Amino acid sequence: MGLLSLGTPLAWDDAKKYADHVRTHGIAQFLHIWDRLKDRAGDELLWGDEVEYMVVTFDNGKKHAKLSLRQTEILEKLQTITNDMASDRGETDSVPTFHPEYGRFMLESTPGSPYTGSIPDLLSVEGDMRYRRRLARKYLKPHEIPMTMTSFPRLGTPGVFTEPYYDPADAVSSHSLFVPEEITNPHARFPTLTANIRRRRGSKVAINLPLYIDDRTPRPFVDPTIPWQRNIYPEDPEAKQGAALIDHVYMDAMGFGMGCSCLQLTFQACNVAEARRLYDLLVPVAPIMLALTAASPLWRGYIADVDCRWDVVAASVDDRTEEERGLKPLKESRFQIPKSRYGSVSLYISDEWLNRPEYSDIEAPFDPAIFERLKDHGIDPILAKHMAHLFIRDPLVIFSEMIDQDDTTSNDHFEPPPVNSPIGWRVEFRSMEVQPTDFENAAFAVFVVLLSRAILNYNMNLYIPISKVDENMARAQRRDAIHTQKFYFRKDVFAPGQPSPISTPASSGTSSPIDPTATNGIPLHKERKMRNCFPPPLKPETWHPQNPIEDEYDEYTLDEIINGKNDHFPGLLKLIYAYLDTLDMCEHEQVRITQYLDLVRRRANGSLITPATWIRNFVRSHPAYKFDSVVNQEINYDLMVAVDEIERGIREAPEFLPPHLCRNADLNGI
Numbered sequence: 001m002g003l004l005s006l007g008t009p010l011a012w013d014d015a016k017k018y019a020d021h022v023r024t025h026g027i028a029q030f031l032h033i034w035d036r037l038k039d040r041a042g043d044e045l046l047w048g049d050e051v052e053y054m055v056v057t058f059d060n061g062k063k064h065a066k067l068s069l070r071q072t073e074i075l076e077k078l079q080t081i082t083n084d085m086a087s088d089r090g091e092t093d094s095v096p097t098f099h100p101e102y103g104r105f106m107l108e109s110t111p112g113s114p115y116t117g118s119i120p121d122l123l124s125v126e127g128d129m130r131y132r133r134r135l136a137r138k139y140l141k142p143h144e145i146p147m148t149m150t151s152f153p154r155l156g157t158p159g160v161f162t163e164p165y166y167d168p169a170d171a172v173s174s175h176s177l178f179v180p181e182e183i184t185n186p187h188a189r190f191p192t193l194t195a196n197i198r199r200r201r202g203s204k205v206a207i208n209l210p211l212y213i214d215d216r217t218p219r220p221f222v223d224p225t226i227p228w229q230r231n232i233y234p235e236d237p238e239a240k241q242g243a244a245l246i247d248h249v250y251m252d253a254m255g256f257g258m259g260c261s262c263l264q265l266t267f268q269a270c271n272v273a274e275a276r277r278l279y280d281l282l283v284p285v286a287p288i289m290l291a292l293t294a295a296s297p298l299w300r301g302y303i304a305d306v307d308c309r310w311d312v313v314a315a316s317v318d319d320r321t322e323e324e325r326g327l328k329p330l331k332e333s334r335f336q337i338p339k340s341r342y343g344s345v346s347l348y349i350s351d352e353w354l355n356r357p358e359y360s361d362i363e364a365p366f367d368p369a370i371f372e373r374l375k376d377h378g379i380d381p382i383l384a385k386h387m388a389h390l391f392i393r394d395p396l397v398i399f400s401e402m403i404d405q406d407d408t409t410s411n412d413h414f415e416p417p418p419v420n421s422p423i424g425w426r427v428e429f430r431s432m433e434v435q436p437t438d439f440e441n442a443a444f445a446v447f448v449v450l451l452s453r454a455i456l457n458y459n460m461n462l463y464i465p466i467s468k469v470d471e472n473m474a475r476a477q478r479r480d481a482i483h484t485q486k487f488y489f490r491k492d493v494f495a496p497g498q499p500s501p502i503s504t505p506a507s508s509g510t511s512s513p514i515d516p517t518a519t520n521g522i523p524l525h526k527e528r529k530m531r532n533c534f535p536p537p538l539k540p541e542t543w544h545p546q547n548p549i550e551d552e553y554d555e556y557t558l559d560e561i562i563n564g565k566n567d568h569f570p571g572l573l574k575l576i577y578a579y580l581d582t583l584d585m586c587e588h589e590q591v592r593i594t595q596y597l598d599l600v601r602r603r604a605n606g607s608l609i610t611p612a613t614w615i616r617n618f619v620r621s622h623p624a625y626k627f628d629s630v631v632n633q634e635i636n637y638d639l640m641v642a643v644d645e646i647e648r649g650i651r652e653a654p655e656f657l658p659p660h661l662c663r664n665a666d667l668n669g670i
Contacts (some may be wrong), residue, residue, distance in 0.1 A: 007269035007399030009192035012199035016661025017395040018403055018411055027391065028407040030379050037417055041271040043424035045188050045453075045532045046114035049445050051129060052434055053107045053136065053146035056640055057163045058142070064633055065520035065640040066163045068106035068144050069182055074107065086112075096132045100185050101259035105162070107136060107146060114268070118529030119585055122449065126442030133438060133647075136636065145644050150309050150433040150439065150611075151260050153298035153631050155179065156251060157224050164616040171478045174206055175233035178300065185253050194254045195321040196396045204235045206243040207251040207315040212303040212479070214620070221247045225301065229588060230491050243310035249302045257342075258307040260296065261434040263441050265448055267427050270532035274456065276383070277427035277536065278407045281455045283345055284489065285398075285448075287472035288561055291481040292445060293602050295433040295611035303619060307612035308433060308477040314340040319396060330335050335392050336366040344473050346466060349386045353539045354461050354495055358549045361465045374552045391643040395669060418611055435642050435648045436611055437657065443596035450593075451572060453530045454579040459495045459537035464488055480613060482606055486555040491569065495537040501578040502570045526584040533585045561603035573601055597656055618642060 010018070035308045041416045057068040058514065068074075078098045086095045094112035101108050109132040115121040136146040167178035167605055173181055173191040175198060184190050211221055223501035226244055230236045244250035269275035294307035318340035323333040330336065339346065346364040348355050366388035374384035402412050417426070429448055436443045454460065468488035475485040499537055564571025580593065602608040611615075620623055626636045631639075645651035 005123065007186045007188075007623070008403040009323040010398045010400055012196040012396075015196060015396070015398045016200070016394060018398055021403065022395045022398060023367075023370070023391050025405060025407055026395075027373060029405075030387065031379075032408050033411060033417060033419065034377075034379070040424055041533075041537075043268055043270055043532060045117035045530055046268040046535055047113050047117075047127070047449055048114045048266055049125065049441070050264040050571070051109050051132065051148060052101060052263075052443060053109065053133070054103070054261060054449060055105050055107060055140065055149050056145050056149075057141070058143045058637070058640070059143065063637040064160070065090070065637045067103075067155065067183070068141075068162055068163050069103045069104045069166075070144075071100060071185065072104065072330075074136075074140065074387070075232060076300055078107075078136065081135070081139060082112075096135060098132075098136065100187065102185055102190055103255060104183055105152075106186055106259065106261065109133075109136065116644060117453075117532075119530075119583065119589050122446060122597065123589060124531070125445050126438055129438040129442055139652045141330070143641075147590045147640065147643060148261060148434045148436055148438075148647075149407070149640075149643065150296035150503055151264065151299060151312075153185075154301050154633070155299075156253075156256065156258060157301035159633075169230075169232055171233075171253070174198065174255065175235045176255070177230060177236065177239065178251065178254050179255045183259065193397050197254060197317055198235070200321065200394065200396070202240055202321055204252045204344050205254065205316055205318055206238070207256055207312055208245045208248040209248055209251075209299055209312065210305040211247050212297070212305040212616075212629055213247070214303070214629050217627075217629045219247070221629075223250060226250060249299045249304050251300055251312070251316075252454070254316045256299070257309070257313035259312055262295070262309070262430065263432045263434045263444060264505060265429045265432075265445055267429075267449070267452055268423065268532070269425045270534075273352070273536065274426045274532065274534070275427050278452060278456065279348045279427045280348045280355060280460045281460060282427065282429055282452065283348065283466075284464050284469055284472075286344065286429070287428070287469060287476040288433045288558065289429075289448065289485060290433065290443065290473065291487070291558055292431040292562075292600065292610070293435060293440075293484070294476070294481065294613075294616070295435060297479070297616045298619070298631050301631050303616060303631060305479050306477045306608065307479055307481065309600045310473060310477055313341045317342045319394075326505050337392065338363050341393050344470055347382075347386050348463065351380045352536055354463060354537060355382070356463070356545055356549065358420035359463045359465050361467050361651075362470065365392055367392050385622070389500075433611075436643045439593065440599065443599040446596040447576070449530070449598045450597075451578045454572075454575045456534040457576060457579050457582070458501055458531075459498045459534075459538075460493050461495045461498075461576070462490050464490055465549060468553065479495060479616075479647075480610075482558050482604065482610065486557055487561060488553050489561050489569075490553050490554050492552070496543045497540040499535060499655075500570065502574055510593075528580060528584045530583070541570055541670060546612065559605045563601055573597060595658070602658060608658065609655055611656070614653065615639065 057066050073100055082095050096112050097110050099108040111128050131148055162183060166178055168178055168180045171179060171181045173184065184194060226239050228240050237249065269278055271273060284393050290308055291312060296309045297304055297307050320337050321333050322328045323330050324337045326336050346362055347360045366385050371384050372386055375381060398439040398454040405412055409419060417423050432444055448501040459595055472487045475487060477480055478485055515666035560569060562572050564574055603610065618639055619635055622635045622638060624632060642651060646653050
């Protein structure tokens with residue numbers, strides 16, 4: 001969550017009058033930024049993580065775990081503490097930062113300064129995450145715990161699920177049947193955003209997840225916890241008019257999606273061309289990582305038949321009108337828009353030769369006037385279309401004080417890179433679910449940053465059609481996707497003319513198969529730091545695309561994508577180990593990195609289960625579970641206790657975490 005602007009937000013009927021104004025000036029601000037920074041080059045690898053917590057309060061006597069709504073008070077305390085620490089230590093020491101999120105029960109933490117590409121920095125991630133968690137926990141109340149759960153299982157159930165309790169009847173922004181106004185961050189941006197999504201859409205958001213049908217689940221399942229007859233807000237009848245589907249878990253507010261937690265990574269690129277290349281090549285990886293980190297099978301007090309949050313988040317902010325959703329012919333709206341504003345990408349954006357036009361094969365409407373304006377300014381057609389596609393959306397939160405701006409010095413109508421900042425072009429990776437333990441979160445952060453370097457170092461080509469990425473996103477969310485699904489992935493992951501760095505057939509992925517010597521027995525030069533500024537792939541003089549793109553990809557299991565498929569496909573881990581062999585590391589560093597990569601390897605081959613599977617198994621084996629798909633208060637409490645104990649290392653979960661779980665990371669003291 002970035003800096004929150006101060007001012008007076010406009011309600012939708014007022015804000016929509018300025019939509020074209022904001023679009024016009026947003027493009028102007030983008031062009032000023034582009035002109036200043038398009039030739040910027042040479043930025044080193046800087047990267048960071050964002051970890052989101054839910055603050056859970058425990059009533060041990062009543063066996064009740066609830067969401068604590070003390071975000072404002074907690075952040076004020078943490079801000080004071082971290083400011084004092086920075087003052088005491090001096091500016092050279094890194095002090096973590098904590099930020100608000102949409103949910104008043106949420107905290108976001110980031111490192112105090114970015115990680116560099118050094119191996120010590122790479123291996124400091126887990127310690128930094130642990131330090132942040134311990135720092136937050138130290139200044140909470142004794143019965144409060146910061147937990148990295150993707151979704152809170154009983155958010156929106158009847159009765160008490162927050163501390164303090166508030167009545168959903170007062171949900172004046174969302175008009176939700178289930179969650180009160182007070183779960184939302186009180187900053188004016190958030191209730192305005194919530195209300196304006198509802199007003200622009202013309203109805204409440206409608207989120208439906210298929211219910212996990214257990215032995216005693218009533219069929220058909222008509223949810224008895226929905227207040228079908230409530231008559232407070234105009235949208236209250238929507239549930240019985242069809243918004244709530246039979247045999248589904250129904251949710252009706254932004255808070256169900258924006259109240260989820262995730263693990264995000266941001267990478268600074270060498271220049272805009274490298275940023276565009278990395279953006280594209282991480283797109284096909286996004287659903288793979290979503291499936292590997294699946295951690296959210298419980299919603300509104302029920303077991304769902306999905307494992308991930310992605311569709312919940314997308315639906316929770318879906319402000320499209322009926323016309324834009326294709327339910328009515330276009331009359332008032334300008335475009336039919338296939339996706340929610342929060343969803344998987346619709347276009348690849350690199351202008352390099354590996355990006356064939358056929359890969360961006362789904363409908364992605366764009367504003368033709370903006371497209372032409374950008375092209376006239378010298379923006380290449382691929383990036384111009386991407387920007388013109390983004391700007392078909394209406395801005396939802398406009399502050400009256402910020403309508404008119406100096407487009408040469410402001411970027412409030414268009415974001416990064418920030419104006420007057422040393423920060424360069426960046427790529428953010430957002431698909432992963434947050435994991436219950438810092439070891440897991442660090443492992444996946446390490447895996448993705450190493451994969452990003454391998455992609456650039458070996459000029460990998462991971463392009464597949466966007467339509468197949470979308471299908472992969474759907475498959476990734478299905479229950480136990482690791483065992484039940486196959487995913488589209490590219491057969492040959494190297495650019496034409498680029499030799500494979502793998503010198504032996506794919507094996508288990510637990511050690512590097514690379515010959516550490518170059519020709520004539522001269523050792524390869526090894527670098528001590530991961531870096532940016534890799535040369536782009538050179539187009540062979542004789543190359544031109546001949547085969548249809550359908551011949552370029554196949555369906556693979558997650559195990560095959562990560563660990564390889566005999567000598568047919570090397571697996572991403574093999575390529576990471578090949579890249580690691582180009583780095584100068586001591587034995588201890590190699591062991592630590594292997595521990596992290598081993599978690600990914602074993603998740604992919606199924607020898608370790610995902611958090612989603614572990615959570616579902618915990619519920620279904622609980623003595624209080626009645627095999628009716630319901631997660632009651634007692635089960636939820638015991639689940640939260642168990643997850644906290646696993647994170648602190650006092651409860652074993654060998655089916656879930658590897659036995660070498662590293663718990664001796666340097667926490668740097670508190």
